[in-house]
Amino acid sequence: MSTINSKNVQIGTSNTAAQNFTWYQPASPDGTVRLGVGNSGATTGDVVTANSSGVTVTGTFSATSISGSGSSLTALNASNLASGTVPDARFPATLPAVSGANLTSLNASNLSTGSIPSAITATTQAAKTSDTTLATTAFVDRLRSLLTQSTAAGGGTLVIGDRGTLVSVTAGVTVPANVFAANDVVTIYNNSGSNITITQGTSLTLRQVGTANTGSRTLAQRGLVTVVFISATEAVISGGGLT
DSSP, X not given: OOOOOOSEXXXXXXXXXXXXXXXXXXXXXXXXXXXXXXXXTOOOEEEEEEETTEEEEOSOOOOSOOOSOOTTOOSOOGGGOOSSOOOGGGSOSSOOOOOOTTOOSOOGGXXXXXXXXXXXXXXXXXXXXXXXXXXXXXXXXXXXXXXXXXXXXXXXXXXXXXXXXXXXXXXXXXXXXXXXXXXXXXXXXXXXXXXXXXXXXTXXXXXXXXXXXXXXXXXXXXXXXXXXXXXXXXXXXXXXXXX
């Protein structure tokens, strides 16, 4: 084995100094050995500095692979992350304010503070719709009341808007076919001192509950009945004061 006992070892014989490198020890030894650009004794810049603590590279360091701890690496660019999962602990306790326009599959159960703007909630939805947006407070209050009262003082024909309501009338009412659907319910109150007629509409079968009776019925003064639709063309009526 040969030993080179020299403070300068030039690598390269180009007439252009910048194309050569020199391993050298500083004129005042400091425990380092350096690889500089240029000829022996006339380097213009250090590329590598090595000592007992490690190696320092000036410029860009490239390698096929690097292993070991990266705890001392700084100024890393997250844009260069190509795989893996960033641990939760690496995120700050409070995330910066950014737009959440592209966030999906959010779970409302994770909301702990704040108020949902009214613009995010849905308008009151009709029953049996496919709308899956949030219900309004008005809709929830309507459920608490169970029945919303509507008034048709002169009687008339039930309309789809009467579904799920208490219809208060003082004159006869017609129950139509092909307006309501299965499971729709309408409650009728005779708010008068006289009998009124609940008329079976054309193409509708109106059955009196618990009997074989069909057809128009009489509702006594202050009588209260409920009409439950079995289909668009069949309904069952029951209540107090019904004959």
